[in-house]
Amino acid sequence: MLSTPPALIAVVGPVEPSLFEAWVHHYRKLGIERFLIAFHFPEHVPHAQQHQLQAACRALGIVPTGxxxxxxxxxxxxxLRDTLRTxxxxxxxxxxxxxEFQQYDTPLPEVIDQAERSGHRVVGGLMLDRVTATGHLTGWHPEDGLDHAYPLGGHLTHRLLHGDPRKIALARHDIPISSGNHRSxxxxxxxxxxxxxxxFKWRSGVLDDLRRRVQHFSTGTWQEQTPAVRDEAARLLSHVRQHSGSIDIGDxxxxxxxxxxxxxxxxxxxEARxxxxAWRPSASSARDRGE
Structure with missing residues (x-):
C-alpha cells in the first residue's frame, strides 16, 4: 500500500507571485495536496507587495497558516518552519x-515507501543551481516558463559560495531538521x-537581497547564528563584480x-551521490556550527 502524499511545509518570503504560482503548480503535479505556508516579510517589503503575494496564495486555494x-x-x-510542522x-x-523545485525519478508515494522499507526516516536531495544561458541575473516571463528563462543547472552553492548543497527533502514528522533544511x-x-x-534563486533582485543580508547581519540588525550565511552572500557578490554582473557559466x-x-x-x-x-563544510563553518 502506497503512503499518502506528504504535507508541504514552507516559509515564504517576498518572492514574485508568478514564481509562487509556478512553485505550487509544480508540487501539485507531484501529488501534494496539503500546503502549510507561513509568510514572513522583512520591514523593507511594501504592503502592496505583501498583499499581492497573499492574494495569489488564496487564489490558488491555499489559506496561509500565518x-x-x-x-x-x-x-x-x-x-516558523517548526511551528508549521507541528x-x-x-x-x-x-x-x-x-x-526550490524538487525532482524525483519515481512518484512521491513510491519514494516514501522505499524509504520506509529501507529504514530511512528522511529522504535527501542535492541543490542544482539554475541560471540563465548567459549567467546574467534577470527576470522571467511566466508564459515562457522557468526552464526557458534559466536553462542551465550546475553546482554554484558549494563550489563558489562554500555553502551546504545538501537538503533534507522529506522527513517523518518526528525527525528534527537543522536550520536551512540541510541536515537531520x-x-x-x-x-x-x-x-x-x-x-531558482539567481534571478533579478537577488543581488539587492544579498547586499541587504550582508549589511543587516554585519550590523546586528538581523541576528545570525554563524557568519556562514553572510559569508556566502559576500562570495556571490564578489564573483559577479569580477564578471561584469553575471555568473561565470564557463567555469x-x-x-x-x-x-x-x-x-x-x-x-x-x-553525480549526486x-x-x-565527498562534501565537507569548511573548518571554520564546521566549528561555528558545532559539527
Whole structure:
C-alpha cells in the first residue's frame, strides 16, 4: 500500500507571485495536496507587495497558516518552519523553500515507501543551481516558463559560495531538521536516492537581497547564528563584480549544462551521490556550527 502524499511545509518570503504560482503548480503535479505556508516579510517589503503575494496564495486555494513581519533573523525561518510542522501533524513532511523545485525519478508515494522499507526516516536531495544561458541575473516571463528563462543547472552553492548543497527533502514528522533544511542530526538519507533540488534563486533582485543580508547581519540588525550565511552572500557578490554582473557559466568547476524540470539530469544518481558523500563544510563553518 502506497503512503499518502506528504504535507508541504514552507516559509515564504517576498518572492514574485508568478514564481509562487509556478512553485505550487509544480508540487501539485507531484501529488501534494496539503500546503502549510507561513509568510514572513522583512520591514523593507511594501504592503502592496505583501498583499499581492497573499492574494495569489488564496487564489490558488491555499489559506496561509500565518503571516509575520520584521527582521529576518537566522533563527526566524527555523522557528516558523517548526511551528508549521507541528500544525501538519503525523506522517511525512516535504520541506522546500519557494525557489526550490524538487525532482524525483519515481512518484512521491513510491519514494516514501522505499524509504520506509529501507529504514530511512528522511529522504535527501542535492541543490542544482539554475541560471540563465548567459549567467546574467534577470527576470522571467511566466508564459515562457522557468526552464526557458534559466536553462542551465550546475553546482554554484558549494563550489563558489562554500555553502551546504545538501537538503533534507522529506522527513517523518518526528525527525528534527537543522536550520536551512540541510541536515537531520542522527539521520542520514540514502545517498543512492537523492532528488534534484532545482534552485531558482539567481534571478533579478537577488543581488539587492544579498547586499541587504550582508549589511543587516554585519550590523546586528538581523541576528545570525554563524557568519556562514553572510559569508556566502559576500562570495556571490564578489564573483559577479569580477564578471561584469553575471555568473561565470564557463567555469568548469560549476559544471553548468542544460537541464529541465521535465526530466532528471543524465547520470544524476551517481553525480549526486559522489558530491554528497565527498562534501565537507569548511573548518571554520564546521566549528561555528558545532559539527
Amino acid at each position: 503571516t509575520s513581519t520584521g527582521p529576518w533573523h537566522e533563527h526566524t525561518n527555523t522557528q 500544525h501538519a501533524g503525523r506522517g511525512w513532511h516535504l520541506l522546500a523553500d519557494a525557489d 542530526p542522527g539521520h542520514r538519507p540514502d545517498p543512492d536516492r537523492l532528488c534534484a533540488v532545482h534552485h 568548469p568547476q560549476f559544471a553548468f549544462r542544460r537541464v529541465s524540470l521535465d526530466r532528471m539530469p543524465d547520470g544524476w544518481a551517481a 559522489d558530491i554528497v558523500t
